[in-house]
Amino acid sequence: MKDKKSVNAALKEAWAVSGSPLIQVKDLKKSFKELDALDGVSVDINKGDVVFVVGPSGSGKSTFLRCLNRLEEPTEGQILFEGVDITDPKTDINLHRQKMGMVFQQFNLFPHMSIMKNLTLGPMKLQGKSKEEAEAEAKRLLERVGLSDRADAYPNQLSGGQKQRIAIVRALCMKPDVMLFDEPTSALDPEMVGEVLAVMRDLAEEKMTMVVVTHEMAFAKEVASRVIFMADGKIVEEAAPDEFFEHPKTERLQNFLAKVL
Amino acid sequence: MNFITDFTNDFYLNFIKEDRWKYIVDGLGVTLEVTLFAVLIGIALGFIVAIIRSTHDKTGKMKFLNWLCNIYLTVIRGTPVLVQLLIIYFVIFGSVRVDKVLVAVIAFGINSGAYVAEIVRGGIMSIDAGQFEAGRSLGFNYTQTMIHIILPQALKNVLPALGNEFIVLLKETSVAGYIALEDLTKGADIIRSQTFSPMMPLLAVAAIYLAFVMMLSWLIKVLERRLRNSER
Numbered sequence: 460m461k462d463k464k465s466v467n468a469a470l471k472e473a474w475a476v477s478g479s480p481l482i483q484v485k486d487l488k489k490s491f492k493e494l495d496a497l498d499g500v501s502v503d504i505n506k507g508d509v510v511f512v513v514g515p516s517g518s519g520k521s522t523f524l525r526c527l528n529r530l531e532e533p534t535e536g537q538i539l540f541e542g543v544d545i546t547d548p549k550t551d552i553n554l555h556r557q558k559m560g561m562v563f564q565q566f567n568l569f570p571h572m573s574i575m576k577n578l579t580l581g582p583m584k585l586q587g588k589s590k591e592e593a594e595a596e597a598k599r600l601l602e603r604v605g606l607s608d609r610a611d612a613y614p615n616q617l618s619g620g621q622k623q624r625i626a627i628v629r630a631l632c633m634k635p636d637v638m639l640f641d642e643p644t645s646a647l648d649p650e651m652v653g654e655v656l657a658v659m660r661d662l663a664e665e666k667m668t669m670v671v672v673t674h675e676m677a678f679a680k681e682v683a684s685r686v687i688f689m690a691d692g693k694i695v696e697e698a699a700p701d702e703f704f705e706h707p708k709t710e711r712l713q714n715f716l717a718k719v720l
Numbered sequence: 721m722n723f724i725t726d727f728t729n730d731f732y733l734n735f736i737k738e739d740r741w742k743y744i745v746d747g748l749g750v751t752l753e754v755t756l757f758a759v760l761i762g763i764a765l766g767f768i769v770a771i772i773r774s775t776h777d778k779t780g781k782m783k784f785l786n787w788l789c790n791i792y793l794t795v796i797r798g799t800p801v802l803v804q805l806l807i808i809y810f811v812i813f814g815s816v817r818v819d820k821v822l823v824a825v826i827a828f829g830i831n832s833g834a835y836v837a838e839i840v841r842g843g844i845m846s847i848d849a850g851q852f853e854a855g856r857s858l859g860f861n862y863t864q865t866m867i868h869i870i871l872p873q874a875l876k877n878v879l880p881a882l883g884n885e886f887i888v889l890l891k892e893t894s895v896a897g898y899i900a901l902e903d904l905t906k907g908a909d910i911i912r913s914q915t916f917s918p919m920m921p922l923l924a925v926a927a928i929y930l931a932f933v934m935m936l937s938w939l940i941k942v943l944e945r946r947l948r949n950s951e952r
């Protein structure tokens with residue numbers, strides 16, 4: 460156990476000085492029985508990148524994102540996160556997940572806990588933070604998303620937009636190195652989309668590394684450093700946002716953009 | 721006038737004469753003792769089995785333990801509790817002298833565990849998969865996610881069903897007289913066999929069961945309301 464940890468620490472150190480990507484995905488595949496949800500995806504995500512993933516429904520966007528923190532077990536391929544191969548079954552994935560915040564379409568707040576408990580559970584139980592430390596950090600972040608007054612509320616008392624902002628804060632309280640978003644605004648009433656996007660825009664401006672699956676094309680155009688188009692479990696096209704939206708190269712992307720823009 | 725005299729005489733005969741009320745009070749003590757400890761065993765056993773079964777359902781692990789649990793559930797839920805009690809007393813403990821209260825506690829505890837297990841498992845499986853994923857994505861391992869996130873919610877959902885199971889258990893212990901355990905029901909039966917006046921002891925015992933069941937129902941309701949208030 461201890462050995463593995465020190466090996467990982469050494470790998471991480473080597474990675475830190477090498478200037479390698481934060482996440483390296485190599486020929487990632489995921490099959491559900493007969494279906495190839497991911498069919499050989501390779502991509503590098505650098506520190507500070509804001510990568511948007513778009514594509515038709517069922518193209519494998521969620522599967523890709525969920526493989527990154529192994530909520531789905533990849534069938535084949537490699538994911539190096541901070542220089543450590545996290546697809547290796549011997550890797551303690553729980554440690555690495557602490558560094559990869561995830562935000563879900565359905566928020567998934569813990570309904571039996573107050574907002575403050577939602578935010579401090581991870582830091583206290585997993586990172587050995589004291590209650591005071593964890594609460595101070597949670598309050599600071601709550602303030603940033605404009606929800607300081609809701610610390611004692613329960614999730615059921617919040618609107619969808621508020622819930623999603625809290626979900627983002629819950630992930631941030633773990634001090635992650637990357638944030639993964641799976642259609643964070645798709646379950647929201649239209650009038651609440653803006654408040655969540657504002658928080659995400661803020662994060663991007665602070666150079667948080669982000670991987671965002673979304674249908675919000677205008678937002679992608681504005682915030683992304685890179686946009687990836689997926690179809691049939693593959694990356695079909697990948698470009699900087701201007702190039703991606705103004706000069707799509709493949710016919711599939713041209714057709715997709717014609718439909719959604 | 722006649723009626724009142726009859727009643728008084730009957731009451732005297734069944735409860736006062738030769739301190740017969742002691743059968744009722746001692747019997748009630750035994751019934752409560754058996755129920756209480758059987759509930760504790762039932763909860764412990766039920767939770768263990770429920771966690772094994774739902775871990776298997778969710779992750780595919782624990783194949784052998786899950787198989788054992790399935791046998792336990794099938795056998796216990798597929799046979800009458802009285803038969804189980806008799807088997808444990810006359811077959812398993814047949815050749816050793818053993819406290820009857822202990823036998824009853826074991827029998828009713830094992831029996832109740834099977835029902836508690838299925839209730840709790842239902843509660844665990846009813847929690848949205850997103851709760852589990854949210855826990856895991858923060859870095860909690862399977863066990864931590866269970867303890868901090870899934871079980872508290874599952875328990876809240878199944879509390880009424882669990883309460884109901886304990887009410888059933890309290891009433892079911894009334895068959896303990898078959899192994900000559902002097903519980904509440906048996907107490908009434910002893911009085912009846914001495915006085916040949918069955919109505920009063922049996923009605924008294926029925927009223928006592930009813931009172932305890934109503935009290936438990938009320939307690940469960942209060943608890944339920946409290947838990948619900950803490951969420952909304």
Ligand SMILES: Nc1ncnc2c1ncn2[C@@H]1O[C@H](COP(=O)(O)OP(=O)(O)O)[C@@H](O)[C@H]1O
Pocket residue numbers: 491494495496514515516517518519520521522523
């Ligand atoms: N748990 C699963 N079991 C079986 N098939 C799945 C599962 N999750 C996703 N799929 C299938 O994999 C494909 C990709 O799904 P997904 O990654 O959710 O697409 P997207 O997020 O782009 O809409 C779809 O055909 C979907 O039906």
Ligand SMILES: [Mg+2]
Pocket residue numbers: 520521522642
């Ligand atoms: Mg999806």
